[in-house]
Amino acid sequence: MKYKSFKDANKIVKRSTFLVTNPEENKYKWNTFFGNNNPIHLELGTGRGEFIINMALTNPKINFVGIEISEDQLVKAVQKLNNKNIPNLALICADAHDIDKIFGKEISTIYLTFSEPWPKAHNEKNRFTHENYLKLYDKIFKKDKHIIMKTDNKGLFQYSLQTLSQYWYVFDKVSLDLHNDENPVKSNIMTDWERKCVQDKKPIYYLDASFKG
Ligand SMILES: C[S@@+](CC[C@H](N)C(=O)[O-])C[C@H]1O[C@@H](n2cnc3c(N)ncnc32)[C@H](O)[C@@H]1O
Numbered sequence: 001m002k003y004k005s006f007k008d009a010n011k012i013v014k015r016s017t018f019l020v021t022n023p024e025e026n027k028y029k030w031n032t033f034f035g036n037n038n039p040i041h042l043e044l045g046t047g048r049g050e051f052i053i054n055m056a057l058t059n060p061k062i063n064f065v066g067i068e069i070s071e072d073q074l075v076k077a078v079q080k081l082n083n084k085n086i087p088n089l090a091l092i093c094a095d096a097h098d099i100d101k102i103f104g105k106e107i108s109t110i111y112l113t114f115s116e117p118w119p120k121a122h123n124e125k126n127r128f129t130h131e132n133y134l135k136l137y138d139k140i141f142k143k144d145k146h147i148i149m150k151t152d153n154k155g156l157f158q159y160s161l162q163t164l165s166q167y168w169y170v171f172d173k174v175s176l177d178l179h180n181d182e183n184p185v186k187s188n189i190m191t192d193w194e195r196k197c198v199q200d201k202k203p204i205y206y207l208d209a210s211f212k213g
Pocket residue numbers: 001044045046047048049050051067068069070073094095096097112113114115116191193
């Protein structure tokens with residue numbers, strides 16, 4: 001999807017101390033980069049950063065990396081971070097297709113929050129739960145595989161339940177209506193989009209899937 005262009009997005013993003021400009025250089029060295037041995041969690045398609053920034057703030061013992069392809073989106077995350085000191089957060093402007101060039105087997109959890117649904121069949125390969133992506137994740141998961149997904153798109157959710165189960169993931173939680181679930185997810189970080197869905201009484205679909213290696 002093409003997002004509205006933001007004047008000087010490129011320059012503003014590059015100036016941010018949160019942006020890792022040559023992320024490939026940190027492959028296999030992300031724990032050194034963060035200066036600790038805490039687990040590393042990754043969000044694909046970080047957008048304006050609401051989710052990853054708040055996750056980093058509320059979970060200081062976990063390192064978070066957000067990958068976003070669009071500078072016009074990432075610039076909004078960078079602006080939120082102005083003058084903030086969040087040592088467990090890093091942002092990368094890159095295509096998620098390239099994550100295996102950026103990470104070795106270093107990642108504990110992957111978040112797919114409100115990912116683009118790519119509803120047309122000819123775009124299926126772009127869905128973050130397409131088999132090709134699941135194979136790519138195998139290259140960066142440390143040991144156990146762990147994916148957490150939230151979406152308001154039923155089609156993408158149904159598709160993901162199928163692809164993940166065909167790939168032997170086990171579901172630790174599946175919710176067809178996260179905000180009316182009898183066992184709500186503790187400390188759920190909401191984005192503006194999620195708040196709007198809740199206001200409009202649209203269900204949020206949620207899954208927590210893993211594969212023990
Ligand atoms: C609908 S937004 C969701 C943003 C954020 N996760 C949230 O919940 O607010 C989806 C984001 O994924 C990004 N995206 C789509 N395909 C991507 C890819 N191949 N690599 C990295 N980012 C991608 C888009 O640019 C967009 O910012």
